[in-house]
Amino acid sequence: MESSPQKKTLTIILTEGPYRSQYADMAYEIAKSALNNEYNVNIFLYMDATHIPRKGQNPHSFPNVLEKIKKMVNRGADIRACVRCATARGYACDEKFPYIKGITITSVYDIPDWIKESDKVLSLG
């Protein structure tokens, strides 16, 4: 999704996976607040955070992180996963795409590109 140039932009770099820590949940709450305040929101999933958008998660003891990711995507957040990290964990850009709709697999070079266009950058993990 194209970001609106007149809006401010928040970029979150997330490095931890779901459930073991609450960083994914924190990212969701921060992103939701930023979206409510008319920010463009970018989220870059790095290292174990590339587990977060995987289809078919069914946690019994925790809220499903996928529901939060879907809400962020539906509200226009741009969420991308590092190709090196995703591939290492078995998530490849093939015909059986492992992630929910709206997530793209891309390169680490999106981090500097996003930082350049951002008004605020947060790292969580």
Next chain:
Amino acid sequence: MNSVLVIIDKAPYGWEDAFSGFFVEIACLNRQMDADILLIEDGVYAAVDGQDSDNIKFPGVGELTYLIFPEGNLYVYEDSIKKRGINKEDLMETIEIVNSKELYEITRAKEAVIKI
């Protein structure tokens, strides 16, 4: 934003973080950003000279440190090396040891600070 400080606080080889932090730094430098690395806590082990990771079949983090020069600086927090009994002579020549005051100034000067 055109300046960034990448903080690494985990030891190389026990964690992926140092390796991945250097990848972020190199990407930022290749995009012509003012990008430096700060090693603190166990992250300072990434600056120890003479690393050899062949036995564990893991890429050498020490070699990555040379890829950021001369554009990027590799800062090592003095307090962290002292606590670990590491001397300046144990570290690579290309690093710059910084004290708390210098660390404060470096951090303040950057528009973005990210911990990997």
